[in-house]
Amino acid sequence: MGKIWGSDQTVHFYNLTPSDVLDAIEELGFKTTGRVIQLASMENRVYEVEVESDSDNPSDHFRIMKFYRPGRWNESQIRQEHEFIYDLIEFEITAIAPLKINGDTLFKNKDDLFYCIYNKRGGRAADEWTDDLLKQMGRLIARVHNIGATKTAPDRLRIDIETFGKNNLEYLLKSNVLPAEYKTNYEATCNQIFTIAAPLFNGIKYQRVHGDLHHGNTLINEHPFLIDFDDMLNGPCVQDIWMVTPGRDEYSINQRNILIDAYESMREFNYKELKLIETLRALRMIHFSSWIAHRKDDESFKRAFPNFGHHSYWEKEIFDLKTQLSHIQDDISSLNYY
Numbered sequence: 001m002g003k004i005w006g007s008d009q010t011v012h013f014y015n016l017t018p019s020d021v022l023d024a025i026e027e028l029g030f031k032t033t034g035r036v037i038q039l040a041s042m043e044n045r046v047y048e049v050e051v052e053s054d055s056d057n058p059s060d061h062f063r064i065m066k067f068y069r070p071g072r073w074n075e076s077q078i079r080q081e082h083e084f085i086y087d088l089i090e091f092e093i094t095a096i097a098p099l100k101i102n103g104d105t106l107f108k109n110k111d112d113l114f115y116c117i118y119n120k121r122g123g124r125a126a127d128e129w130t131d132d133l134l135k136q137m138g139r140l141i142a143r144v145h146n147i148g149a150t151k152t153a154p155d156r157l158r159i160d161i162e163t164f165g166k167n168n169l170e171y172l173l174k175s176n177v178l179p180a181e182y183k184t185n186y187e188a189t190c191n192q193i194f195t196i197a198a199p200l201f202n203g204i205k206y207q208r209v210h211g212d213l214h215h216g217n218t219l220i221n222e223h224p225f226l227i228d229f230d231d232m233l234n235g236p237c238v239q240d241i242w243m244v245t246p247g248r249d250e251y252s253i254n255q256r257n258i259l260i261d262a263y264e265s266m267r268e269f270n271y272k273e274l275k276l277i278e279t280l281r282a283l284r285m286i287h288f289s290s291w292i293a294h295r296k297d298d299e300s301f302k303r304a305f306p307n308f309g310h311h312s313y314w315e316k317e318i319f320d321l322k323t324q325l326s327h328i329q330d331d332i333s334s335l336n337y338y
Contacts, residue, residue: 010070012111013045014298021047021065024109025117028101030063042300043230044069048120063099064118067109078106078114080153081232084208087147093140094225096121123219123227129245131258137224137244138262141213144226145237146267148208152234158206159235161194164283168290177293182314189321190286197279197328204273206234213243238273239280246281248327278331282324289317 018036026032035050045067053061068078082105085097098105098116105116126133157163169190172178178186210217210226211233218224233239241263245256263269292308295301307313 012113013067013070016045016067016113020109020111021049021067024107024115025049025051025063025065027109028107028117039064041066042295042304043072059120059122062120064120066098066116066118068114070113074155075106075114076155078116080156081229082106082116083151084148084153084232085229087151088144091143091147093143093147094223095229096225096227121221123221123225126215126218126220126224129255133220133224134245134255134258135262137218138259138264139266140224140226141210141237141240141244141259142263142266142269144210145207145240151208153208153232156208156232156234159211159233159239159280159283160201161198161283164287165190165194168286171290172286172293175293177296177309179309179311179314182311182318185318186314186321189318189325193279193282193321193325193328196325196332197282200275200279200332204236204276205270206236209233209235209237209240211235211239213240214246215244218244236273236276236280237269238276241269242277242280275331278324278327282321282328285317285320285324
């Protein structure tokens with residue numbers, strides 16, 4: 001699967017109303033109180049809806065509804081996301097799965113917008129990655145990867161040079177977001193990264209991974225658990241590891257070592273994948289710029305990224321990518337990857 005960007009028919013998505021949300025959940029048999037609260041989400045539209053319930057648990061009085069942005073994921077891609085989560089639950093790995101209603105997890109409203117429904121579940125962010133939490137995370141990620149390796153997700157994206165690198169660069173160069181005076185430098189820097197980094201992927205195994213395991217996608221409720229599999233990928237296992245411990249300093253490397261040691265108590269880790277971290281970081285940066293460029297007409301993106309497209313944005317982006325290129329080159333020289 002090469003690209004995630006599809007149809008831009010998003011008029012109904014932009015114009016979702018509380019009535020639309022209530023109609024959609026009531027069609028599936030829920031009785032609502034009429035209370036709807038929109039939750040923070042850049043890519044999709046997410047709502048907390050109060051439903052009638054006799055439960056003494058306050059969370060049981062609410063459901064979370066996610067409406068998928070049109071044109072980003074197709075039906076098979078979304079269903080492969082849901083399948084992965086249910087595969088984890090089958091093996092007693094805590095994850096927040098969309099509810100099955102009449103045997104299905106994915107629905108369409110009257111305007112053909114895909115949506116799903118979740119139970120509300122509490123948790124807190126990790127204030128600090130203690131050694132104990134890192135060990136728990138290492139074992140958890142290893143278990144997730146063990147299950148991820150049991151099936152394929154052929155329609156989900158591969159995080160590689162072609163998909164996250166060249167395809168995104170092509171879009172940025174064709175769009176009007178990159179000022180002419182920066183195009184040559186930006187393109188040359190990206191292509192240098194692609195050329196020097198491509199051999200690093202030789203022999204690397206790809207499988208289902210979470211793909212976007214930044215700190216905001218981990219919650220703690222006695223033990224850590226993962227949320228938001230919306231960006232689930234086919235990728236090397238290190239993709240989930242470096243995002244938990246993203247730093248380069250000695251402290252961060254020690255944290256990563258603790259995490260990997262715990263990971264290896266549940267699953268073998270291919271240490272050759274460590275050579276990919278700086279390249280994966282660079283690809284994420286390029287992908288991030290392309291993501292914003294695709295959404296530049298969305299009012300929420302305009303508010304969140306007011307500096308996007310300005311000279312200062314691209315000056316910093318080129319500087320950061322050149323820094324990434326240096327890190328990739330330094331790693332190749334010091335770790336003898338070829």
